[in-house]
Amino acid sequence: MSQSQYDYDVPADAPTYECAHCGRPFAREEWLALHRGLDHPAELDDEEVAAFRAAHDDEEDALGTFRLQALGALVLLYFALLMVYALV
Numbered sequence: 001m002s003q004s005q006y007d008y009d010v011p012a013d014a015p016t017y018e019c020a021h022c023g024r025p026f027a028r029e030e031w032l033a034l035h036r037g038l039d040h041p042a043e044l045d046d047e048e049v050a051a052f053r054a055a056h057d058d059e060e061d062a063l064g065t066f067r068l069q070a071l072g073a074l075v076l077l078y079f080a081l082l083m084v085y086a087l088v
Contacts, residue, residue, distance in 0.1 A: 014027065021036070021039075030058065033051040
């Protein structure tokens with residue numbers, strides 16, 4: 001994928017982190033680390049690999065937390081609807 005395939009509308013005053021390999025801009029440094037690790041793994045040095053692993057671990061933790069919260073919300077909704085059904 002070349003840089004010309006994408007059009008990015010980045011505000012002039014927004015801080016960006018640009019990929020050195022493809023030029024794609026990112027709003028967060030962690031997103032840039034994830035991009036590099038997923039799209040350019042063969043071109044990373046040891047520091048970039050460590051940044052990718054740290055960002056990946058943080059994303060996995062956040063996703064696990066979200067899954068637990070979503071499950072809890074679904075269980076509460078299920079029992080609330082069950083109680084409403086039982087009363088009606």
